[in-house]
Amino acid sequence: MSVVQTSIGTDHLDFSQPEKGASLASGLPVSVTLQWLRDMMLIREFEVRTMQAYQDRKIGGFCHVYIGQEAVAVGTIAALRKEDPVVTAYRDHGHALARGMDPKYCMAEMYGRVGGCAKGKGGSMHMFDRINHLYGGHGIVGAQTPLGAGLAFGTKYYDTVINGGRSERVTLCFLGDGALNQGAFHEALNLSGLLDLPVIYIVENNGYSMGTSINRGTTMAHAICEKARGYGIRSCEIDGMDVCNVYDAMKPLVDEVRETSTPAFVDMRTYRFKGHSMSDPRKYRPREEEEVYETGDPIGKLRDQLLGRGAIDDDALKAMAKEIRGEVRDSMKWAEASPAPDPAVDLYHDVFVEPMGPYTGTSYPQMIQECEGTQGQDG
Amino acid sequence: MTRTIEFRDALNEAMSEEMRRDKRVFLLGEEVAEYDGAYKVSRGMLKEFGPDRIVDTPISESGFSGMAIGAAMLGLRPIVEFMSWSFSLVAADPILNNAPKMLYMSGGQFGCPIVIRGNDGAGGQLGSTHSWCVEGLYSNVPGLKMAIPAFPADAKGLLKTAIRDDDPVFFLESERLLAYKDEVPEEEYLIPFGRALVRREGTDCTLVSFGRPVHFCLEAAEELAKEGISCEVIDGRTIRPLDLDTIVESVRKTNYCVVVDQSWSFGSPGSEIAAQVHAACFDDLDNAVGRVHSADVPTPYATELEHEYLPNARRICEAVRATTYNA
Numbered sequence: 001m002s003v004v005q006t007s008i009g010t011d012h013l014d015f016s017q018p019e020k021g022a023s024l025a026s027g028l029p030v031s032v033t034l035q036w037l038r039d040m041m042l043i044r045e046f047e048v049r050t051m052q053a054y055q056d057r058k059i060g061g062f063c064h065v066y067i068g069q070e071a072v073a074v075g076t077i078a079a080l081r082k083e084d085p086v087v088t089a090y091r092d093h094g095h096a097l098a099r100g101m102d103p104k105y106c107m108a109e110m111y112g113r114v115g116g117c118a119k120g121k122g123g124s125m126h127m128f129d130r131i132n133h134l135y136g137g138h139g140i141v142g143a144q145t146p147l148g149a150g151l152a153f154g155t156k157y158y159d160t161v162i163n164g165g166r167s168e169r170v171t172l173c174f175l176g177d178g179a180l181n182q183g184a185f186h187e188a189l190n191l192s193g194l195l196d197l198p199v200i201y202i203v204e205n206n207g208y209s210m211g212t213s214i215n216r217g218t219t220m221a222h223a224i225c226e227k228a229r230g231y232g233i234r235s236c237e238i239d240g241m242d243v244c245n246v247y248d249a250m251k252p253l254v255d256e257v258r259e260t261s262t263p264a265f266v267d268m269r270t271y272r273f274k275g276h277s278m279s280d281p282r283k284y285r286p287r288e289e290e291e292v293y294e295t296g297d298p299i300g301k302l303r304d305q306l307l308g309r310g311a312i313d314d315d316a317l318k319a320m321a322k323e324i325r326g327e328v329r330d331s332m333k334w335a336e337a338s339p340a341p342d343p344a345v346d347l348y349h350d351v352f353v354e355p356m357g358p359y360t361g362t363s364y365p366q367m368i369q370e371c372e373g374t375q376g377q378d379g
Numbered sequence: 380m381t382r383t384i385e386f387r388d389a390l391n392e393a394m395s396e397e398m399r400r401d402k403r404v405f406l407l408g409e410e411v412a413e414y415d416g417a418y419k420v421s422r423g424m425l426k427e428f429g430p431d432r433i434v435d436t437p438i439s440e441s442g443f444s445g446m447a448i449g450a451a452m453l454g455l456r457p458i459v460e461f462m463s464w465s466f467s468l469v470a471a472d473p474i475l476n477n478a479p480k481m482l483y484m485s486g487g488q489f490g491c492p493i494v495i496r497g498n499d500g501a502g503g504q505l506g507s508t509h510s511w512c513v514e515g516l517y518s519n520v521p522g523l524k525m526a527i528p529a530f531p532a533d534a535k536g537l538l539k540t541a542i543r544d545d546d547p548v549f550f551l552e553s554e555r556l557l558a559y560k561d562e563v564p565e566e567e568y569l570i571p572f573g574r575a576l577v578r579r580e581g582t583d584c585t586l587v588s589f590g591r592p593v594h595f596c597l598e599a600a601e602e603l604a605k606e607g608i609s610c611e612v613i614d615g616r617t618i619r620p621l622d623l624d625t626i627v628e629s630v631r632k633t634n635y636c637v638v639v640d641q642s643w644s645f646g647s648p649g650s651e652i653a654a655q656v657h658a659a660c661f662d663d664l665d666n667a668v669g670r671v672h673s674a675d676v677p678t679p680y681a682t683e684l685e686h687e688y689l690p691n692a693r694r695i696c697e698a699v700r701a702t703t704y705n706a
């Protein structure tokens with residue numbers, strides 16, 4: 001493939017390095033890449049069904065699907081340790097699943113049911129998972145970037161000041177290309193550089209913030225790493241349409257950030273195949289452009305590579321797809337069966353930790369209670 | 380045993396004591412460390428606790444308050460110092476959208492045990508941009524607690540409680556009171572939230588206030604006593620939670636009430652308290668609740684204007700006379 005040229009001049013996706021993509025993730029058994037294929041297929045199927053459920057009015061509010069970007073969440077999170085914090089924006093279902101959340105809690109959250117990961121109080125844009133160290137799902141563009149700095153500040157403080165050891169954890173903070181233009185992002189980068197925080201800012205650069213192409217939204221759109229360089233933060237561009245490539249590039253970066261306890265920035269080139277949200281006719285970008293990018297589907301790519309190597313055959317693939325369909329269907333059934341929150345019980349719950357006045361204190365959601373013994377500790 | 384110390388040192392003692400007992404507590408903000416605090420509240424703390432725990436930040440209120448909230452989600456107990464609450468406006472998103480809502484939005488998974496503190500209110504001829512009384516803005520938001528001490532002993536006891544609290548606390552100080560000296564107990568103590576204090580007993584009219592205007596109320600009560608009007612002055616100490624019971628008990632005795640609040644009148648703690656007193660004491664009141672607020676204009680610079688703008692003793696006296704039919 002070559003550099004993609006489109007009528008609006010979106011050249012942010014560069015498929016000019018096919019050799020890179022052709023190799024499977026280095027140093028890992030094929031079973032791991034097979035798992036990534038499954039993880040990506042699960043996210044895809046989950047999102048397809050999410051869109052249907054939205055059409056069927058099972059899901060309300062704003063809802064943004066991750067279709068096209070699956071390799072980013074799966075490949076980056078694969079480079080983490082379990083205890084490394086992750087925080088992201090509102091296009092967050094993929095991150096929740098990649099971090100290990102059972103799809104049923106994610107679906108039930110969108111259905112607005114008590115079984116949801118946040119008891120139906122957060123919705124599509126606000127997924128949280130204490131056990132899997134997912135600190136949200138944040139609906140305000142850029143708001144999660146100072147939080148990411150703070151999670152990194154916090155892990156470093158716990159590891160060094162409180163536990164007297166060395167800084168052990170790395171925070172991944174995802175953001176969209178639109179968030180590059182928020183003040184909070186720039187403040188967070190400056191603070192991260194200044195305080196040597198072990199955080200990696202991953203811009204999921206899909207070329208658009210709603211209908212605004214990156215060229216119309218930010219300066220230096222062709223080289224956004226310059227922004228990080230301005231804060232003295234190491235940076236790199238990664239082709240985010242190839243999960244093995246994402247992992248291969250992320251692993252050494254994560255290791256380096258862990259080792260040096262200093263921040264990094266990634267311009268992760270990707271593309272969202274669907275509209276911005278459920279109500280987007282996508283008039284701002286040409287169909288030809290979409291078609292070009294769709295040929296770079298990260299799932300198709302890995303599937304073909306694995307088939308080509310004989311790591312999986314058609315039958316096994318079909319079985320896998322069937323299993324995933326069942327899993328997502330079950331998640332919908334589970335969500336459907338989970339009761340709606342009871343205003344008399346739930347409305348005034350979880351506002352304050354301390355019970356007082358009309359407020360009844362707080363408790364963990366069903367998701368946490370069902371994973372007994374792994375409630376996730378502070379620190 | 381007590382000794383007499385400044386308001387700022389009471390705050391300093393509260394933070395230092397809590398930092399000694401809990402390593403999760405740290406202080407961050409502009410000029411808190413090397414400069415010893417823009418208003419010297421944190422003086423000496425860098426020396427005792429070092430730069431890991433007394434953290435100087437650049438002028439990035441949105442960035443560093445958001446950062447503190449991220450650390451609090453992880454279980455740390457940050458104290459964020461705003462040089463002035465006026466500067467919190469550029470941090471509105473993290474402090475209003477994140478801190479007070481994280482627990483709810485995460486379905487009980489991530490709380491936010493943070494204290495945000497700094498100078499609030501007018502009085503220093505700083506003009507409109509630097510004179511915000513944020514209790515008017517922020518008390519509207521569920522999920523946060525708000526403390527607003529008027530005396531050094533309360534400042535210390537309430538701040539220690541705030542630091543130990545599992546929920547976010549907005550702690551409102553007054554630059555005009557930082558040098559105010561008063562007795563503070565020697566021994567360790569905490570003051571619970573939601574307990575108002577009767578600062579002066581009286582029989583004819585209840586004055587309800589919080590923060591710096593409590594001093595204006597005491598001044599007014601002194602003045603009115605000369606005219607034979609005996610005022611009971613209630614220092615609310617926390618706005619959220621609000622101790623309505625103490626107010627109601629007093630109003631049942633005096634049958635008159637004047638609320639004194641330094642924020643603007645429209646949609647304010649003062650209007651909320653008046654509404655609650657009307658509802659709770661409908662049959663006890665011999666007149667509608669009177670209200671004294673800052674004038675409904677941007678905060679002026681000139682001394683004469685600013686003095687008249689604030690709920691000063693003269694305006695309080697007038698309101699009490701009018702409310703008690705003594706005008």
Ligand SMILES: Cc1ncc(C[n+]2csc(CCOP(=O)(O)OP(=O)(O)O)c2C)c(N)n1
Pocket residue numbers: 064091139140141175176177178179180204206208209210276
């Ligand atoms: C502060 C703020 N302004 C505006 C919005 C509305 N909004 C939601 S998503 C979005 C586009 C963001 O695009 P980008 O950051 O590139 O992320 P993507 O949707 O591509 O994942 C906008 C403008 C918002 N949520 N928050």
Ligand SMILES: [Mg+2]
Pocket residue numbers: 176177178204205206207208209210
């Ligand atoms: Mg985008």
